[in-house]
Amino acid sequence: xxxxLTNSFxxxxxxxxxxxxxEVSIYCCGVTVYDLCHLGHAxxxxxxxxxxxxxxxxxxxxxxxxxFTDIDDKILAKASKESSTxxxxxxxxxxxxxxxxxxxxxxxxxxxxxxxxxLDGIREMIQKLEKKGAAYSVEGDVYFSVMRYxxxxxxxxRDLSEQQLNADGRIDKEEGARKQHPFDFALWKTAKDGEPxxxxxxxxxxxxxxxxxxxxxxxxxxxxxxxxxxGSDLIFPHHENEIAQSEVANDKKLATYWLHxxxxxxxxxxxxxxxxxxxTIRALLKEGVSPMTLRLxxxxxxxxxxxxxxxxxxxxxxxxxxxxxxxxxxGLISHHRLKWPKNVSHEKTISDLNARVIPxxxxxxxxxxxxxxxxxxxxxxxxSILFDLGRPLRSLANQIERDISDLGEEEKNKExxxxxxLLVSLANILGLQPELPQVGESxxxxxxxxxxxxxxxxxxxxxxxxxxxxxxxxxxxxxxDKGIELIDKKDGVTDWIRK
Numbered sequence: 001x002x003x004x005l006t007n008s009f010x011x012x013x014x015x016x017x018x019x020x021x022x023e024v025s026i027y028c029c030g031v032t033v034y035d036l037c038h039l040g041h042a043x044x045x046x047x048x049x050x051x052x053x054x055x056x057x058x059x060x061x062x063x064x065x066x067x068f069t070d071i072d073d074k075i076l077a078k079a080s081k082e083s084s085t086x087x088x089x090x091x092x093x094x095x096x097x098x099x100x101x102x103x104x105x106x107x108x109x110x111x112x113x114x115x116x117x118x119l120d121g122i123r124e125m126i127q128k129l130e131k132k133g134a135a136y137s138v139e140g141d142v143y144f145s146v147m148r149y150x151x152x153x154x155x156x157x158r159d160l161s162e163q164q165l166n167a168d169g170r171i172d173k174e175e176g177a178r179k180q181h182p183f184d185f186a187l188w189k190t191a192k193d194g195e196p197x198x199x200x201x202x203x204x205x206x207x208x209x210x211x212x213x214x215x216x217x218x219x220x221x222x223x224x225x226x227x228x229x230x231g232s233d234l235i236f237p238h239h240e241n242e243i244a245q246s247e248v249a250n251d252k253k254l255a256t257y258w259l260h261x262x263x264x265x266x267x268x269x270x271x272x273x274x275x276x277x278x279x280t281i282r283a284l285l286k287e288g289v290s291p292m293t294l295r296l297x298x299x300x301x302x303x304x305x306x307x308x309x310x311x312x313x314x315x316x317x318x319x320x321x322x323x324x325x326x327x328x329x330x331g332l333i334s335h336h337r338l339k340w341p342k343n344v345s346h347e348k349t350i351s352d353l354n355a356r357v358i359p360x361x362x363x364x365x366x367x368x369x370x371x372x373x374x375x376x377x378x379x380x381x382x383x384s385i386l387f388d389l390g391r392p393l394r395s396l397a398n399q400i401e402r403d404i405s406d407l408g409e410e411e412k413n414k415e416x417x418x419x420x421x422l423l424v425s426l427a428n429i430l431g432l433q434p435e436l437p438q439v440g441e442s443x444x445x446x447x448x449x450x451x452x453x454x455x456x457x458x459x460x461x462x463x464x465x466x467x468x469x470x471x472x473x474x475x476x477x478x479x480x481d482k483g484i485e486l487i488d489k490k491d492g493v494t495d496w497i498r499k
Contacts, residue, residue, distance in 0.1 A: 140190030
């Protein structure tokens with residue numbers, strides 16, 4: 001089986017083949033840096049991180065470019081509100097972006113160009129479009145003429161006969177009278193009083209949103225790339241307009257594959273800052289939700305489908321992650337007792353695993369995991385395979401925790417070690433990294449984070465084993481007072497939910 005991806009351009013599941021053997025070029029639309037990222041951003045970048053990790057695991061050399069939109073009306077509005085500057089707002093939020101993405105275990109892109117640092121390429125592309133008769137200027141504004149591109153609408157299915165243009169608030173309605181066609185879009189905007197501006201053949205101004213990405217793709221990756229990524233909300237107008245201006249300017253196809261992730265919904269509506277129904281990544285982490293819980297929550301649904309965000313779904317993901325994390329941590333916490341070698345890095349784990357002949361059952365699990373990801377990145381099935389792999393390891397971890405483990409035969413112990421190494425290796429392709437239990441500071445003493453909860457549960461279990469039921473009850477009550485409900489199960493495992 002080979003990697004198959006749903007191409008938004010053809011609306012079909014297609015077998016992936018890169019332009020250059022062994023190499024993959026990817027462009028991912030980045031954020032407009034005016035505020036903190038929310039869960040919708042996390043979904044997009046976690047999903048594409050998995051695509052990148054999988055391609056790398058298959059031996060591809062991946063060049064992954066993701067941009068920053070660092071000039072925009074929203075950035076200017078934020079700067080005005082904060083009595084700051086466009087540059088200061090952008091720099092602050094670029095730093096915050098990196099912090100959030102690093103925390104979620106998202107690999108940093110190969111390069112992250114910024115719109116304000118690609119102005120020469122933007123101006124050159126606009127001039128090229130003018131020379132081809134595909135762009136026209138009106139009082140310092142420059143527009144792309146959609147009628148000069150016969151295939152306009154081929155990505156989104158939009159018809160030029162339609163007269164409505166939803167540009168997500170980015171295009172001024174008053175400019176409609178100056179455009180030759182309602183779908184024509186701005187390549188360059190004339191400067192307004194008091195706004196930052198840049199010089200150009202058309203006067204002082206700044207670039208339109210769509211031309212920025214086209215110029216950065218060309219600058220970083222060339223005329224045609226393998227994969228272009230983004231959220232489904234970018235299909236129109238952003239990606240449609242990218243295709244039009246790039247393909248007219250370069251006389252080449254912009255991208256072979258277009259992939260789009262579904263939205264995160266809250267109460268049936270897309271999570272967005274404009275609707276005010278968003279939850280930032282930072283807020284969830286401060287509440288005690290672990291980074292890997294968020295990652296698991298996002299990957300449990302297929303990337304193209306909508307993802308409903310509820311507190312209950314986050315709690316369910318938290319419980320699921322506790323179980324999987326218990327198995328992942330086994331070889332790191334209990335390697336001395338199990339007489340397993342301590343693997344100092346993920347690369348060492350993979351190297352050790354590849355150097356061994358693994359049992360047929362584990363080989364089958366590895367193949368099933370690969371098949372799942374090659375089937376249009378079916379991370380939900382891939383995760384279910386991780387849980388199956390981790391079940392015996394979690395059982396062993398629970399026994400060790402209760403000090404009743406029987407390691408049994410040496411061959412069985414070797415098989416468990418191989419199982420653990422395979423689990424760690426496959427989990428890494430999904431970016432799921434072990435979170436070792438540790439004590440963290442509580443939120444002004446009012447809330448427990450996940451590490452503190454796990455620690456308290458272990459202390460309670462120890463108290464019960466020593467028949468100190470008074471202490472065990474006290475711990476349960478303290479957790480309950482902090483909004484943590486414990487669930488004791490028949491197998492001796494204690495789960496928890498946050499009320």
